[in-house]
Amino acid sequence: MINAEPTGETRRQGIGGDDDVVRVRQLVRAAAVATKLSLVDQTKLVTAASELARNTLIHGGGGYAEVIPVTNGRRNGILIVFVDDGPGIVDLDLAFTDGYTTAGGLGLGLSGARRLMDEFRVETTPGEGTTVSAVKWER
Amino acid sequence: METNTALRLAAVLADRQDAVVEAWSDAVRETLRGRLTRAELDRQLADLYTLLRTLLESGSSSLGRPDAADLRSMLSDLSHARARQGFSVSETAISVFALKAAFYRAAGDDDHVSKADFAAFSLFIDDLGLHTVETYVAARDSIITEQSQQLMELSTPVVKLWDGVVAVPLIGTLDSARSQIVMERLLQALVDTGSPYAILDITGVPAVDTQVAQHILKTVVAAQLMGAQCIISGIRPQIAQTIVSLGIEFGEIVTKANLSDALQYALRSLGTDIGKRAPRGAVI
Numbered sequence: 290m291i292n293a294e295p296t297g298e299t300r301r302q303g304i305g306g307d308d309d310v311v312r313v314r315q316l317v318r319a320a321a322v323a324t325k326l327s328l329v330d331q332t333k334l335v336t337a338a339s340e341l342a343r344n345t346l347i348h349g350g351g352g353y354a355e356v357i358p359v360t361n362g363r364r365n366g367i368l369i370v371f372v373d374d375g376p377g378i379v380d381l382d383l384a385f386t387d388g389y390t391t392a393g394g395l396g397l398g399l400s401g402a403r404r405l406m407d408e409f410r411v412e413t414t415p416g417e418g419t420t421v422s423a424v425k426w427e428r
Numbered sequence: 429m430e431t432n433t434a435l436r437l438a439a440v441l442a443d444r445q446d447a448v449v450e451a452w453s454d455a456v457r458e459t460l461r462g463r464l465t466r467a468e469l470d471r472q473l474a475d476l477y478t479l480l481r482t483l484l485e486s487g488s489s490s491l492g493r494p495d496a497a498d499l500r501s502m503l504s505d506l507s508h509a510r511a512r513q514g515f516s517v518s519e520t521a522i523s524v525f526a527l528k529a530a531f532y533r534a535a536g537d538d539d540h541v542s543k544a545d546f547a548a549f550s551l552f553i554d555d556l557g558l559h560t561v562e563t564y565v566a567a568r569d570s571i572i573t574e575q576s577q578q579l580m581e582l583s584t585p586v587v588k589l590w591d592g593v594v595a596v597p598l599i600g601t602l603d604s605a606r607s608q609i610v611m612e613r614l615l616q617a618l619v620d621t622g623s624p625y626a627i628l629d630i631t632g633v634p635a636v637d638t639q640v641a642q643h644i645l646k647t648v649v650a651a652q653l654m655g656a657q658c659i660i661s662g663i664r665p666q667i668a669q670t671i672v673s674l675g676i677e678f679g680e681i682v683t684k685a686n687l688s689d690a691l692q693y694a695l696r697s698l699g700t701d702i703g704k705r706a707p708r709g710a711v712i
């Protein structure tokens with residue numbers, strides 16, 4: 290479990306098309322600015338959100354994202370959650386392997402997003418869907 | 429509206445034509461602010477007037493009828509034109525609604541028309557006004573779509589910086605649709621200018637994720653296949669750190685801090701050394 294208590298309102302964005310990926314990025318950037326993350330951390334968070342949103346769209350067949358300002362008691366951060374009810378990921382280790390892709394991508398999205406974030410958690414059930422939760426803490 | 433009412437109104441409209449049109453034109457002109465000449469406006473309103481009078485002469489005031497087709501299309505043309513000329517929705521609607529007051533002012537003393545006739549006329553003009561507003565909104569929407577497409581193309585200009593060097597300053601989100609346009613334009617520019625060097629400047633791109641990176645890599649490979657070399661410039665510090673964390677490798681691709689460094693590099697490779705002085709046209 291990720292230890293993170295909400296400190297503000299949850300923002301939700303449906304993911305059904307390319308435009309929605311852009312909207313998720315905008316939502317996440319606004320939250321990152323409000324939480325006063327550094328420019329580097331903002332960029333890392335937005336980029337990771339972009340990857341995860343596109344995975345939700347392309348591999349998960351669509352779903353939604355939630356963006357939540359959180360705290361762990363010591364530091365503030367942004368929690369991003371991506372939910373789809375797509376095919377799920379059968380072999381997580383493989384999916385996390387740099388360069389592994391089933392869709393002609395670079396195969397760096399999932400593993401790269403994990404490196405860009407401070408906390409990262411994937412819950413997935415084959416045939417039922419995937420939920421990815423990740424946090425970026427302020428420095 | 430009853431047939432008799434329509435016919436009575438038509439007769440008065442014919443009788444008082446000049447006075448009503450003049451009053452109407454005076455009222456509308458106040459809202460134009462020079463976007464239309466007096467002659468243009470007078471002509472438009474006179475045409476409109478004739479059409480609506482003709483409709484009433486047929487004994488009907490219904491816009492939905494086949495013989496109202498000319499009037500409908502005239503109203504649509506008017507609202508399209510107004511939308512393009514930058515009129516607001518209320519400024520456009522006024523062009524039609526002002527006829528009510530003009531009619532009352534110029535024909536109010538006519539004893540052939542009753543209060544009830546004026547009321548019926550007023551409802552008739554409301555119909556025309558609503559039709560105008562509806563078509564205005566549709567016109568506005570299509571203009572917006574058109575403009576965003578134009579903007580998309582405009583925001584990916586390929587510029588020839590020097591003999592043998594073209595550049596694309598990329599600005600904003602690089603989604604698939606835009607990346608496709610960028611790639612096509614750049615390759616076309618390479619063909620058209622026979623340039624061996626292309627600079628992709630990403631100073632204006634807020635985030636480089638795997639999709640953007642993949643688009644850039646594909647463009648670079650395509651350019652290579654055509655015998656040209658791509659240089660990427662404008663990778664800002666936060667973007668550089670993100671690219672490294674993501675694990676993206678730009679490999680052999682030459683990257684430079686900014687556009688002028690990239691141009692220097694290209695010119696040096698071309699054997700055109702320009703020294704320290706920045707060339708004209710290098711600054712975008």
Ligand SMILES: Nc1ncnc2c1ncn2[C@@H]1O[C@H](COP(=O)(O)OP(=O)(O)OP(=O)(O)O)[C@@H](O)[C@H]1O
Pocket residue numbers: 340344345348349373375376377378384385389390391392393394395396397398399400401419638639
């Ligand atoms: N939400 C998801 N549902 C199902 N499968 C997924 C999901 N997210 C990732 N995967 C699987 O994991 C693989 C690796 O994902 P990753 O994001 O690393 O690469 P990619 O999306 O294929 O390419 P890119 O580098 O462009 O992101 C995907 O190809 C896909 O098979």
Ligand SMILES: [Mg+2]
Pocket residue numbers: 340343344394397398399
């Ligand atoms: Mg991906």
